[in-house]
Amino acid sequence: MSDPVSHILSLGRALPPEDRERLVEQLLESLNEPAAAELDAAWENEIQRRLAEFERGEVLPIDAEDVFAKARRIAR
Numbered sequence: 001m002s003d004p005v006s007h008i009l010s011l012g013r014a015l016p017p018e019d020r021e022r023l024v025e026q027l028l029e030s031l032n033e034p035a036a037a038e039l040d041a042a043w044e045n046e047i048q049r050r051l052a053e054f055e056r057g058e059v060l061p062i063d064a065e066d067v068f069a070k071a072r073r074i075a076r
Contacts, residue, residue, distance in 0.1 A: 012023055053059045 012020055015023065050059075054061070
């Protein structure tokens with residue numbers, strides 16, 4: 001390990017277990033940030049595409065009650 005990593009690791013090991021857990025979670029989340037940004041952009045594009053289809057009248061809205069009723073029937 002590099003010196004800064006060793007230093008941070010020793011500091012981390014001195015933390016109480018709940019703080020170490022929080023630190024690990026945040027470090028792991030930071031590894032996914034670029035992927036999350038790409039996913040956010042992809043969803044934004046999909047939302048805009050669907051909205052444009054709706055505004056052009058290419059798709060019709062479906063009542064939420066109907067959607068949930070169908071989902072309940074399928075789930076049985």
